[in-house]
Amino acid sequence: MSDGRAPSVGAPLNRVDGRLKVTGGARYAAEYPLPNVAYAVIVTSTIAKGHVKQMDTSAAERAPGVLAVLTPQNAQRLPGYGGNTSGTAVPNAYGPPAMRVPTLLQNDEVHYNGQPIGVVVADTFEHATAAAQMVKATYTEDKPVLDIHSAPKNPPETVKPLGGERTSKHGDVASGLAAATVKVDQTYTTPLENHNPMEMHSTIAAWDGDSLTLYESTQGITSVRNTVAKSLGLTPDKVKVVAYFTGGGFGSKGGPWSHETLAAMAAKRVNRPVKLVLSRQQMFGPVGGRPHTIQHVTLGARPDGALTAVRHESTSNTSTLENWVESAAAQTRMLYASPNIETQYDLIKLNVGSPTFMRGPGESSGTFALESAMDELAYALKMDPVALRLKNYAETDPESGKPWSSKSLRECYATGAAAFGWDKRNAVPRSMRDGRLLVGWGMATATYPARRQAAGTTARLLPDGTIDVRAGTQEIGCGTYTVMSQIAADALGVPVSRVRFELGNTDMPENPASTGSVTAASTGSAVNEAALALKAKIEQLAPGGLASNSAADIVAKNGGQPVEVTVTSKPGAEQQQYSMHSFGAVFTEVHVDPDLAIIRVPRVVTAHGVGKVLNAKTARSQLQGGVVWGIGMALLEETHVDMRSGRYLNADLAEYHVPVNADVGTIDVHFVEENDPHVNPIGVKGAGEIGITGVAASIANAVYHATGKRVRDLPIRLERVMA
Amino acid sequence: MISFDYISAADVESALRAASTPSSKFIAGGTTLIDLMKLDVERPTTVVDVTTLARRDASLAAVSELPGGGLRLGALAHMSDVAWDPRVRDRYPLVSQSLLLAASGQLRNMATMGGNILQRTRCSYFRDTATPCNKRDPGSGCSAIGGFNRTHAILGTSEHCIATHPSDLAVALAALDTTVQVRGTAPRSIPFADFHLLPGAHPEVETTLRPGELITSIDLPAVSFAKRSLYLKVRDRASYAFALAAAAVAVDLQGGAIRGARVALGGVGTKPWRSHEAEAVLVGKRATEATFRAAANAALAGARPHKDNAFKVELAKRTLVRALTEVSA
């Protein structure tokens, strides 16, 4: 620090928005007090495949307070809907940045059970809800495709994982397997899951002439703006999106779905602002989820543990609207050094809601398969699972051959193992006990890419000394307001209290969606660059800068105007030179009742290298939250769909089980110090998603150690252990 | 949810009058009723709030002594208050435990005794008006048979309905030969065993309570050995989940021999499942694991599993064996 101040970056600062949140002052999308707002409730389909024949809206239209009922028959035709007047959905007509095919009442097609097929608008939420239940649809019904095990695969050319190829081939797995003395060849499955953030997806749409403002619960204000504008046939500058706080999204709010545009259409129809909040039931289907995966992993090794071959084939479901790939084999392309690595994706279209990103998309389901298989291999080799991983430690990216921007996985294994007491493990299944309970110790590797995208920031010095920093990013609960304030404060050499960081408005410089753990790296780099540029400009105006001049004097020297800079910060050539990933290790203890098969997770120890830790407290919360979700993924979470009708069967928080406090023991989070000079100017690799990766495998491996029962299908419900 | 009238009852007579129309419903804690009204499964046009009755008659919401050593649980007493009542904890541990292992703290603070034993099944097809269900819409068919039925019942099912009765409290009450006191045109007492009905051909009729009748209390008789009792619940997560299998047990142990026993099962029956068969096996035997296993086999002898819930047969047996082992220790 230029003024000798201790850096705030890294310190466990409390959230700058914490007080607002606990006092109810933080305003979420549905809470904007707009005058004359009307309420919209979505009507959903009750079949999974077919066409809406007729919608009887007469009772709903007569019901008290009802202002309008939108149906496929009467909804406005949208110019942006694939430009197709017959109204047939053109898959991926939206293309990037949306990557979504919404259902906007442009045709009578039904692709899944629970799909939006109408919107009721009324003067109160209660009137709209009551009337929505009076809308009666009739259908011509087709037999839905619901069973991933019997449905046909997509043509290979339609299988395009984001940012990668359908297949990868490094060396030759067949000859690698021929050279192996020990093999593992198993299939692992993960079920459909749905995001359940506390805050339901919500939108208030308000028109002013031909300009639209959306108060939105989102992880991506820019992608919402662009897609809604495109759907409505507007230029993006006619749409403004505001999201100062988002109550969790976990990927489901990464881009827009149908309800934003439907709210805008409803607002246009009734000529009033319209508020639309999904019900908890409507969180299952219309706004994404994690797809079902069937993963076939083949490993071959020599007696010393060296991997001669690694193959990972992942088949996941998508919807009949889109081709969305869960990139579950992504980590297999880079995690272990083997001369022969092959991966492949396949897709199966089912009549369910479109899948999407869900915490650690790809890596969380993919590490379950790969890291379970590695544990099976360790047992087959009679080798310690940590030693097996060290034996195959990848010093460079096995696929590209590029060096890592940084990697401290070896230190993560060592730190985690020491903190856990791994050396006291007796590897024999069922050998460890605590009274009557079987004790199991398992471990797995965690990994997630370190990505960065272009991001903009404006920084200003105001006459009262406030540093006002703005970036059109989002606060989805991770601590963005806080860490960005810290970065700006350190770059300028001022206390955090002098920084006012603002976000969540498309009038601000454009930033990426808060997905894929990019925010700290992307927006953080931009904030840093803007703050440094502001500092330099101040220094030019008033030598000695803020340390020797008052803000008022500096502003006076600037012609009485706030001193302002705007930057766009972009990744560069380093992206081609280095392979960039975070890594970690997860060690888990489970206790299993030998008769009742009740599984408890009394402790988890993790060690991660995530580059620079911006705030020890918020980063710890991210990692702990990831572990909590990993416990849910391992033991509890599964969306049940009726195999005849495609209805979502457990679409509420009583029946869709996520961990409660009693399911979570101690979670001991360690950070391995990492200095990454290449990844981005602030050395940050992102801590949002890696926390969940590896956890499910670590628990499954511990369950095997405890019981001798290898469960390859998530979740590990008690009947899967009892048998 | 449809629009409805709300009436807050000042006394029992006016509550009964207000609830005399067929489309009216009492509301106590509302944790079942409002939930199902939101789902459009319950559609009362009049809702009669009975929580106000306790202002006039505090005993309706209290735990009080009965002559002969029993306890009266007022119908409006909250789950949490009953669970922590020292007399309940001391004399009927299984009742207290069944309450504390149910739902969540917030729900227990709202929910009442009367509402608890009248809660409706968690069968997801029952809760979804878009699917056929004989219980919700008589004659429409049972979606759970041939559908997803992991949480469904294995005892007391019929070809028309296999829904599990979800209450934990009711299982403890079934074990104790309790009595439900009700007020309608005249007061009457319903033995707990006769209160809930098997689904048979009419799963829509769940109890012998007549329309418009108000539960005023649940009476626990003096059971000399209820002190030695236990409620064991096995569920998917550690808290805030319904039972996959549960056992309410009480034993009268004299020098290692069982002189009396009470056994009821939860999570597996279409009604709170008293097992006289298990009790008959236990009485007169020594408290050994073999005895407990024989009792469990007897309790589950009539089990009829479906596609996804076959595991419940063995799970219920092991749960019962564990409960008996612990209570006899």
Ligand SMILES: Cc1cc2nc3c(=O)[nH]c(=O)nc-3n(C[C@H](O)[C@H](O)[C@H](O)COP(=O)(O)OP(=O)(O)OC[C@H]3O[C@@H](n4cnc5c(N)ncnc54)[C@H](O)[C@@H]3O)c2cc1C
């Ligand atoms: C998420 C969730 C989880 C739960 N988990 C569990 C669990 O694990 N175990 C468990 O046992 N329960 C559980 N429950 C159920 C809960 O215990 C019941 O909802 C509650 O006990 C009902 O009591 P109440 O007073 O709220 O009833 P209400 O909802 O007010 O009423 C329920 C029904 O009883 C009728 N009624 C109420 N009082 C009377 C009366 N005095 N006379 C006549 N009729 C009356 C009403 O008309 C209505 O039909 C759970 C509930 C929820 C929502």
Ligand code: SF4
């Ligand atoms: S089990 Fe009973 S409640 Fe469930 S669908 Fe069948 S009839 Fe309805």
